[in-house]
Amino acid sequence: MQYWLVKSEPEAFSWEDLEKSGKTAWDGVRNYQARNHLKNMQIGDFVLFYHSVSEKAVVGLAKVIGTAYQDPTTDDTRWVCVDIEPVQKFAKPISLEWIKNQPLLQNIPLIKQSRLSVMPLSKEEFEIIIKNQNISF
DNA sequence: GCCAACGTTGGC
């Protein structure tokens, strides 16, 4: 079991869009580091969903329901996507500002490498972010 | 809206 965080501009694809469609192919990734993380995802892994730019907050929890396969939005075989589905919306979004103030979250790529769109989190980092959300697994 | 950070491209 691994833990991940993915970013999306809500104007492009939001948590609400994910809930509406029930599941989605996490495609369009064109960065090798992010691509490598996608390839490492396993079915059942949890994925935190972050709204970048206009909101800058983690807004929900999703999970992986399909492992990496050829990204259908390109013929270029370098790129893959995975399938995810929503688990639960956060009762209270976790802001970037809050994350920056947590001593134990100082090393996550969200802060250190702001342009990476798919990143791994440790179990501890994941649990700090989802605590107080009353999420039932 | 600006711009820093950073990844990619292409000329040499």
Next chain:
DNA sequence: GCCAACGTTGGC
């Protein structure tokens, strides 16, 4: 193989 130019992301 280096690096300048360029495009994109995302915080501010």
